[in-house]
Amino acid sequence: NAGVTQTPKFQVLKTGQSMTLQCAQDMNHNSMYWYRQDPGMGLRLIYYSASEGTTDKGEVPNGYNVSRLNKREFSLRLESAAPSQTSVYFCASSEQWGLDEAFFGQGTRLTVV
Amino acid sequence: SQQGEEDPQALSIQEGENATMNCSYKTSINNLQWYRQNSGRGLVHLILIRSNEREKHSGRLRVTLDTSKKSSSLLITASRAADTASYFCATAFRSNDYKLSFGAGTTVTVRA
Numbered sequence: 001n002a003g004v005t006q007t008p009k010f011q012v013l014k015t016g017q018s019m020t021l022q023c024a025q026d027m028n029h030n031s032m033y034w035y036r037q038d039p040g041m042g043l044r045l046i047y048y049s050a051s052e053g054t055t056d057k058g059e060v061p062n063g064y065n066v067s068r069l070n071k072r073e074f075s076l077r078l079e080s081a082a083p084s085q086t087s088v089y090f091c092a093s094s095e096q097w098g099l100d101e102a103f104f105g106q107g108t109r110l111t112v113v
Numbered sequence: 114s115q116q117g118e119e120d121p122q123a124l125s126i127q128e129g130e131n132a133t134m135n136c137s138y139k140t141s142i143n144n145l146q147w148y149r150q151n152s153g154r155g156l157v158h159l160i161l162i163r164s165n166e167r168e169k170h171s172g173r174l175r176v177t178l179d180t181s182k183k184s185s186s187l188l189i190t191a192s193r194a195a196d197t198a199s200y201f202c203a204t205a206f207r208s209n210d211y212k213l214s215f216g217a218g219t220t221v222t223v224r225a
Contacts, residue, residue, distance in 0.1 A: 004155075033213075035215075040217055041217060042201060042215040042216050042217040042218055043156075043201070043215040044215075045212055045213070045214075048212065058212065090155055090156070092156075097211055098143070098144075098205040098210070098211025098212060098213060099143065099144065099205065099211060100161065101146065101158035101161055102146075102156075102158065102203075102213060103158070104148075104155035104156040104157070105155050106154060106155045107153075107154070107155050
């Protein structure tokens, strides 16, 4: 019962470096999401994939790209990291887009120096 | 932009007491969900209440929804130290394509 698995759990990047955050779910869910969480601001949606083969921008997409590799996997890429992208990133999935509960991964704590 | 606003921002109670937190929102919703986050962990779903429902229970949790006031409350009865966490409300509404929109959360500390 792995649920939603994110890798890595921690990462430190230098400004300008790139990296990809990986996310996989084993619940056969249709929808997947990437959020970032900053102190005092709750969670903000970066990108989402309502179903396999589709991706859309959320509230704060600038500086990020995503790939829905297959139904299980949804990756988030930072092409040129900036200090403003220091945050905790959460991947989540759900069966029915917005209409039922979302299951979250344990998060990736990213620091950009 | 955040649709849900939790109140209070922080709450400290004694073990065994009840904890109540509120969520207000701006736009008519399809559903409202409550999540818990323990320190350093991911969010865990607690309860989903749909716009045509007024109250739901799950164990020691009770959620109410008042669509006329655009508000919801989460009550935790007989709190335990393990209830220490941050609690978030999230709303899904049609004009936002049902994307879950989270508030900033209420931090609850249960003192032994």
